[in-house]
Amino acid sequence: MHPVTTTDALAELCRRLATHPYIAIDTEFLRERTYYPILCLIQVASHDEAVAIDPMAEGISLDPLYELLADPKVLKVFHAARQDIEIFVHKTNRVPAPLFDTQVAGMVCGFGDSVSYETLVGKLTGQRLDKSSRFSDWSHRPLTDRQLTYALADVVPLCRIYEVMEQKLQSTGRRAWLAEEWASLTDVATYRGDPESAWRRLKPKSTKPKTLAILAELAAWREIEAQRRDVPRQRILKDEALTEVANQGPKSLAELGRVRLVPQGFAEGKLGADLLAAVERGRHRTPPTLDDDPRGEAPLGRMPLVDLLKVLLKLRCEDFEVAPKIVASSADIEALAAFDDANIPALRGWRREVFGDAALKLKAGRLALAGRGGRIEVIELPEAEEMPDAEFAQARGS
Numbered sequence: 001m002h003p004v005t006t007t008d009a010l011a012e013l014c015r016r017l018a019t020h021p022y023i024a025i026d027t028e029f030l031r032e033r034t035y036y037p038i039l040c041l042i043q044v045a046s047h048d049e050a051v052a053i054d055p056m057a058e059g060i061s062l063d064p065l066y067e068l069l070a071d072p073k074v075l076k077v078f079h080a081a082r083q084d085i086e087i088f089v090h091k092t093n094r095v096p097a098p099l100f101d102t103q104v105a106g107m108v109c110g111f112g113d114s115v116s117y118e119t120l121v122g123k124l125t126g127q128r129l130d131k132s133s134r135f136s137d138w139s140h141r142p143l144t145d146r147q148l149t150y151a152l153a154d155v156v157p158l159c160r161i162y163e164v165m166e167q168k169l170q171s172t173g174r175r176a177w178l179a180e181e182w183a184s185l186t187d188v189a190t191y192r193g194d195p196e197s198a199w200r201r202l203k204p205k206s207t208k209p210k211t212l213a214i215l216a217e218l219a220a221w222r223e224i225e226a227q228r229r230d231v232p233r234q235r236i237l238k239d240e241a242l243t244e245v246a247n248q249g250p251k252s253l254a255e256l257g258r259v260r261l262v263p264q265g266f267a268e269g270k271l272g273a274d275l276l277a278a279v280e281r282g283r284h285r286t287p288p289t290l291d292d293d294p295r296g297e298a299p300l301g302r303m304p305l306v307d308l309l310k311v312l313l314k315l316r317c318e319d320f321e322v323a324p325k326i327v328a329s330s331a332d333i334e335a336l337a338a339f340d341d342a343n344i345p346a347l348r349g350w351r352r353e354v355f356g357d358a359a360l361k362l363k364a365g366r367l368a369l370a371g372r373g374g375r376i377e378v379i380e381l382p383e384a385e386e387m388p389d390a391e392f393a394q395a396r397g398s
Contacts, residue, residue, distance in 0.1 A: 095191070
């Protein structure tokens with residue numbers, strides 16, 4: 001039950017773990033008051049043991065663990081890995097590799113979108129997790145036996161979950177389906193707060209180029225400031241206030257002070273002058289684009305087709321036992337409704353087989369959705385040239 005607190009003990013642990021083909025990893029961290037997460041505890045498990053590592057122990061070096069995380073012979077298994085990996089990227093500037101994310105794999109193994117760890121543990125191991133210590137202060141020392149029991153109980157089932165999923169992926173031939181997801185997870189850029197793309201977090205409603213240009217500059221300024229001070233973005237200025245400043249585009253501190261959502265006294269401080277300077281830079285920068293499709297906005301009147309495509313996506317994913325989220329996003333569906341050659345994953349590789357081809361048939365009138373027996377069914381229709389006009393019209397109306 002005692003956590004590893006010395007570099008020598010950690011090195012010995014990592015030597016043992018390095019003899020296994022895979023290890024399971026979880027972390028406990030805090031980030032309510034900081035931009036970067038504060039690593040408080042690391043849990044690792046193999047078939048032989050489960051151990052907690054105390055990264056806050058005086059004098060400990062995590063270098064032996066970082067070497068293990070980079071060992072190409074040992075697979076690192078996480079659940080919902082992004083936040084855990086972000087911590088290690090911040091510490092080492094590299095992503096643990098190779099890796100396996102059971103939440104992502106669950107999407108192609110029939111467990112639904114963003115399946116929770118509790119759900120997987122219950123379905124695949126029959127165990128029930130005790131989440132009573134979830135909101136503990138993991139930075140407080142000493143850690144209690146209850147906290148350590150909770151932390152280790154979280155990582156142990158991950159071994160069994162991985163084995164079941166790996167077997168299913170191999171038997172169904174779907175491991176290659178995860179290649180794109182693994183590529184994103186293993187890209188260091190995924191975990192860095194890029195100031196230039198920070199505006200996308202705000203999901204702007206305005207499409208005015210001038211407003212978007214100012215918003216992009218404001219979001220970049222806030223991201224840099226939050227990183228520099230190591231505080232949450234919202235501590236600098238809330239999203240709603242940032243968006244409102246972009247909408248109004250104040251030209252003086254007096255005008256900035258009159259923006260309703262900007263805190264009282266903000267304009268008079270140093271941040272007020274910096275914010276106003278960002279507004280001015282935004283006036284002279286090239287506006288960002290809302291999507292990657294150079295052809296611009298989709299034609300009007302597409303929403304009914306978008307709705308039909310979403311229904312089709314759900315039906316096809318039920319048939320293939322794969323989560324819709326990993327096949328196509330809402331933005332992908334809207335792009336597909338507008339353009340047959342949209343540059344989206346759903347029109348490539350296995351996603352095209354699951355959904356893309358059927359979606360194009362639906363758009364071309366070669367596939368229909370019909371209610372029957374309390375269910376919606378997908379009906380293939382013949383192409384027009386294969387049937388006389390009257391017979392073809394009758395088939396479409398049936």
